Amino acid sequence: MDQILGQVLRNAVWERLDMLSDLADQADAASLVSVARSELPRLTDGWRAMLRAHEPDERGDCPTCSTRWHRCKAPCSVWQVAHEHLVAGGLAPQQNVRPGRRRAPEPAMQQETVPPARQAPLPRRVPAAETTGRHALVAASAR
Template sequence: MDHVLANVLHERVFAILSQLESASTPQATISLTSAWRTLLTLHEQTDTGACKACGPRWRKHMCSVWRVATAYFIRHDRDSSPP
């Protein structure tokens, strides 16, 4: 996967996780976001573009963990799109 796109996705997902960890968030949500952070950190890209945990087969595409994170945390708000 393109390093620039990977960095943008990484920053956006971790920003959303930070928002979820706000002071008014229940402890269960904070534990869940902490688990996501740990999992995503284990699956970061290496300098060659491979996933640290999954290996070099994911050099050109996101590994399955990052695909799921992107699907859950990076969504287009369809309700706010113009008619």
């Protein structure tokens, strides 16, 4: 059940990101201003909350990425990705993310930043109410 709930939450986030990307691509100027005023504060608050969880502790380790047996030194992959997309993004060469949307992660970052569920989704059986939308919980071949 936790696995299904986790997938539902992930799918909702991917759907929201896709919707915002579609708006950025297709909305008129007035709509873009309205969306920017409502969504930019939410997105920046979300980034801040996530980055606060990954602030280094007194030893310079990321408390969220570290485990009992493996310490993750700062900056962790979350901070590296944040810097890449928020600061260096204008300088770094970008692959076109549209129309297929999500690009494959960079090879050096794949192991740390991509959860296993995003690397190779497995077909799952779920109740019919959760099988709609682009990010449904069933494999594409089952549709």
